[in-house]
Amino acid sequence: MTNLTDDKDDRIRQVIAMIPEGRVSTYGNVARMAGLPGYARYVGHLLKHQDACSTLPWHRVISSTGKISLPVDSVSHSLQQQKLEAEGIVFRNGKIDLALYGWLTHNR
Template sequence: MTDHPLCEPCYAQARRTALYSVLGTIPPGKVVSYGQLAELAGLGRAARWVGRILSQLPEDSRLHWHRVLGANGRLSLASGTPSGEEQRARLRAEGVQISADRVDMARHGWRPVEHSG
């Protein structure tokens, strides 16, 4: 094992991999905030970075980017835009209720729990 830090491209890829791994575990009908996703992926307070990375996903990505919302359940993609309408349609198809461009995080928020043996 070496004691030198990861090269920058390796570090960036490791962060993306951690993000995508957690994103893939969010169940249908549940949502998280950008900040919560960053924290769950071990990335600290990187909410803006998470948003930037998700905005760069290829159009045919199979990752469930639509389950990630702004703080307090706010939909951050504007209504009337193709991506905003797609997010709303995907969430509604999963049974997530949207009211005034917000999702009730108490009802639909994902809170993973650690299982003890």
């Protein structure tokens, strides 16, 4: 019931759900916006655990380096890139320009 962990999960999911189409955010940024600085890793853990069955735009969450955190040779990786490109996001050398597509990220 009063599981504080679930509350955190809920806030993280909420933030991810707010990421607009054609834009991306980072794990650390999502955690920060959820009011949980330092929980970047947990965001990834959460997505990995629910992935498929959720309607969350999980593909819009990438690493702060602008690269997809999933193994390059994995199916999930190509799927994520495919979904992002379908939203108009362009990859350059396997990376995304956060200054261009980053949502509410560091002001630059």
